[in-house]
Amino acid sequence: MVINGGKNQMTQQEQSVSVEERDYMKINIANMRIDTMVSFDLFSPGPKHKVPVLYRKGDLPFTSEARQRLVDNGMVNLLIRVEDAKAYKKYVEDHMGEILSDESLELDERCDLLYNTSTDIMQDMFKDPLRKGGLQRCQGVVSHTVRMIMTQKNALQSLMSLTSHDYYTYTHSVNVCVYAIALAKELFEENQYDFDMLGTAFMLHDIGKVNVDSSIITKPGKLTSEEWDIMRSHPLEGYKILNKMNFMNKEISTIVLQHHERHDGNGYPYNLKDEQIHIFGKICCIADVFDALTTKRSYREPSNSFGALKIMKDEMHQNFDPEFFARFVYLFGSG
Numbered sequence: 146m147v148i149n150g151g152k153n154q155m156t157q158q159e160q161s162v163s164v165e166e167r168d169y170m171k172i173n174i175a176n177m178r179i180d181t182m183v184s185f186d187l188f189s190p191g192p193k194h195k196v197p198v199l200y201r202k203g204d205l206p207f208t209s210e211a212r213q214r215l216v217d218n219g220m221v222n223l224l225i226r227v228e229d230a231k232a233y234k235k236y237v238e239d240h241m242g243e244i245l246s247d248e249s250l251e252l253d254e255r256c257d258l259l260y261n262t263s264t265d266i267m268q269d270m271f272k273d274p275l276r277k278g279g280l281q282r283c284q285g286v287v288s289h290t291v292r293m294i295m296t297q298k299n300a301l302q303s304l305m306s307l308t309s310h311d312y313y314t315y316t317h318s319v320n321v322c323v324y325a326i327a328l329a330k331e332l333f334e335e336n337q338y339d340f341d342m343l344g345t346a347f348m349l350h351d352i353g354k355v356n357v358d359s360s361i362i363t364k365p366g367k368l369t370s371e372e373w374d375i376m377r378s379h380p381l382e383g384y385k386i387l388n389k390m391n392f393m394n395k396e397i398s399t400i401v402l403q404h405h406e407r408h409d410g411n412g413y414p415y416n417l418k419d420e421q422i423h424i425f426g427k428i429c430c431i432a433d434v435f436d437a438l439t440t441k442r443s444y445r446e447p448s449n450s451f452g453a454l455k456i457m458k459d460e461m462h463q464n465f466d467p468e469f470f471a472r473f474v475y476l477f478g479s480g
């Protein structure tokens with residue numbers, strides 16, 4: 146028995162290892178914060194094919210001395226029980242700010258944790274968007290994502306290398322959030338808008354899909370006209386859900402309601418065109434289409450970034466605000 150959290154559920158360093166009959170999961174020592182209590186036991190790997198050795202009970206704080214001893218012994222990983230994976234993820238989520246600002250960790254490693262935590266949170270959101278605390282978790286991780294993109298030159302590239310190319314509504318939400326924040330940063334000054342609020346709205350742009358049957362969302366081949374009608378209802382359904390969550394204002398409403406509107410007026414739900422579409426609706430639209438093209442669907446293989454931008458330029462340019470699209474393309478060339 147080996148843990149299987151699905152794609153992107155564990156970071157690269159945290160894949161499970163099976164030792165004799167019990168299963169343990171590797172965690173990076175660097176993610177353990179000094180003087181914090183953990184709610185799970187920590188184990189050190191035992192000799193080959195032997196059961197790991199209990200290193201520290203969960204009710205003891207993780208001290209700087211403890212960490213230093215491990216580092217001095219050349220250890221990078223500890224183990225936790227597979228059944229404690231959820232508690233470990235919560236620990237990481239609770240300490241995300243400290244972990245992300247730890248310069249001793251590689252940027253890719255920090256982005257990996259951020260991306261996986263974001264997809265976990267969105268997976269929970271799509272199970273029950275109105276669950277108590279759900280919006281706050283979402284806002285928390287988006288705030289970290291915004292800081293990361295704003296302050297780390299290569300964060301977008303790092304996050305892009307991690308984005309799932311298999312389609313799940315929750316990974317799509319995180320990917321769109323990342324691309325849309327990056328484009329908004331390219332277009333506006335940080336103090337012009339509340340990027341945390343915008344980022345959360347980008348992350349939740351498709352939340353209305355909780356009210357669309359998954360068989361329609363994942364249907365291979367063409368949708369019937371009835372199915373299309375249901376699919377086209379998701380912006381308005383999302384608007385209603387965000388209202389119920391008390392997360393609503395003018396900008397948020399334009400993101401959720403307008404992300405399928407198209408520059409030439411051929412979008413939905415209101416066939417808005419050109420300047421009738423709000424700037425944040427336009428941004429979300431570009432990020433949404435880009436992620437759709439770079440993600441594997443049942444009816445086609447994913448394009449790489451260059452290929453997706455080429456399709457958007459050659460075959461879909463009428464859908465996008467030309468200036469915004471040009472800036473989006475620039476984003477990928479500017480490194």
Ligand SMILES: [Fe+2]
Nearest residue numbers: 350351404405
């Ligand atoms: Fe959508």
